Amino acid sequence: MSKWPWLAITASLCMPSVAGAQISGDNVKLGVLNDQSGIYSDLSGQGSVTAARMAVEDFGGKVLGKSIEVIFSDHQNKPDVGSTIATRWYDLENVDAIVDVPVSSVALAVQDVARQRKRIVLFSSAGTSDLTGKACSPFGTQWTFDSVALAKGTASAVTKSGGDSWFFITADYAFGTAMEADAKRYIGENGGKLVGSVRHPQGTTDFSSFLLQAQASKAKVVGLANAGNDTINAIKGASEFGITRSGQKLAAMLIFLSDIHSLGLDVSQGLNLTESFYWDLNDGTRTWSKRFGERMGGRMPTMVHAGVYSAVTHYLKAIQAAGTDDAEKVAAKMQEMKVSDSILPAAEVRKDGRVLRPYYLFEVKSPAESKKPYDYYKLVREIPAEEAARPLSESPCPLVK
Structure with missing residues (x-):
């Protein structure tokens, strides 16, 4: 008999029992899509x-006794392909x-697939x-960024600094149109105006006609x-057309x-951009990013990669705390618990996800300012979480009504 039996009782009440844990299947399975x-x-x-995989390893490789x-x-960047994979994973492969x-x-x-099946999805790059x-x-949950935060960060700052007329070159899909709409609002709130815009298909390689329209607008x-190679190709084209040399400023709303x-x-020097993570921001980000780089041939992580690590870590912690991988209980625990890891030391998950x-x-450094590989950004200002997020009072999310 323990000298202090109440200690064992208290411990058993405070921590989920592995023996009593409820895990569906033989393991916890995560699908990176x-x-x-x-x-x-x-x-x-x-x-x-x-x-x-780094998040899983750092967590210990198991949760509630399961691998x-x-x-x-x-x-393939196709909604029908994505929903088909998600359906198969959830329904047949126990993801x-x-x-x-x-x-x-x-x-x-x-x-939509996850909602219908009551399964967890952690968005890091949407x-x-x-x-x-x-x-x-x-x-x-939307972990890394959204069009509201990026619009507030970049559009507001550039407009305040004198860029009060804008022309948008916008990717013709959900993110692009949402970004333009959000940016238009914050441009207007800071005394600017949108004088025009043009849509381009995803995967465009020749931006000539779009850039000519932007030049003609006199914005x-x-x-x-846009994002990814679309942004890269647009910036390369803008450089060839002399957009910035002619006096227009280029603002990438989402760039990595x-x-x-x-x-x-x-x-790219002189570009203003908003991100939620930079590998050289502090000791914690540098230490984690060095480990990532060792596995990725020297490449430093994007904010998407950091978001995946942070999201998986928090999800596994929530399973541990809930004593189950039941999606409803884990989702509730994710909102209840504070987010804390080596990348994101203080955050929370709101009701709307x-x-x-x-x-x-950030501002992109000039070649002369960069002193080492991937030394690309200089910090202009930190944007507090409450300032970056859309207020819940303005949210159209049914969960907060």
């Missing part, structure tokens, strides 16, 4: 698979949670604010509401470290 070979593979792709498995698949999911149209389709707005789900700022690396500092986290407005 993203672009493995197309225009978003650098910012997501295998890097997200690596980040998910944790990471699988992945390529959705407990899907993570990453770039391309907002794919993410919205996967969100940006439409509809995911936590009119299309919100009690089982979905002070040409805004790019991998994009800057592909473009080079000669082309929005992760409240700080953002950072």
Whole structure:
């Protein structure tokens, strides 16, 4: 008999019992669903698979006594392909949670599948604010960024600094149109106006006609509401057309470290951008990013990769705390618990699925300012979480009504 039997009783009340834990199947299975070979593979792709596996390893490889498995698949940036994979994973392969999911149209389709089946989905690379707005789900969280935060960060700052007329070159899918709409609002609130816009198909290689329309508009700022290789090709084209040399400013609403690396500092220097993570931000981000880089041939992580790691870590912690992988109980626990890890030391998950986290407005360095590999950004200002997020009072999400 223990000298202090009440200690054992207290411990058993405070911690879930592994013996009494409820795990569906023989393990906890995570599915990384993203672009493995197309225009978003650098910012997501295998890097997200690596980040998910790092989170599992750092958690100890097991949760509630069960092993944790990471699988992945390529959705080819097509909503029908993404929803088909998600359906198969949830219904036939016992996948407990899907993570990453770039391309907002794919993410919205996967969100719908997950909602119908009451399964968890953790978005790290989908940006439409509809995911936590009119299309919100009690089982979905938007971890890394959304169009509201990016619009507030970049559009507001550039407009305040004198860029009070804008022309948008916008990707013709859910994220692009949501980004343009959100940016238009914050441009207007800061005394600016949108003088025109043009839509382009995903995967465009020749931006000549779109850039000519932007030049003809005489707008002070040409805004790019796209991502991945679309953004890279647009910026390269803008450089060839002399957009900035002629006096117009270029503002990329969503751009990643991998994009800057592909473009080079000669082309991208001076760009303002908003991100939720940068590898060289502090000691914690540097330590984790060095480990990531060792596995990825020296490549530093994007904010998407960091978001995958943070989301998987929090999800596994929630399973541990809930004593089950039941989606409803785990989702509730994810909102109840504070987010805390080596990448994201303080955040919370709101009722609408929005992760409240700080953002950072950066400026891309010139070649002379960069002192080491991937030394690309200088911090302009930190944007507090409450400032970056859409207020719940303005949310169209049915969960908060």
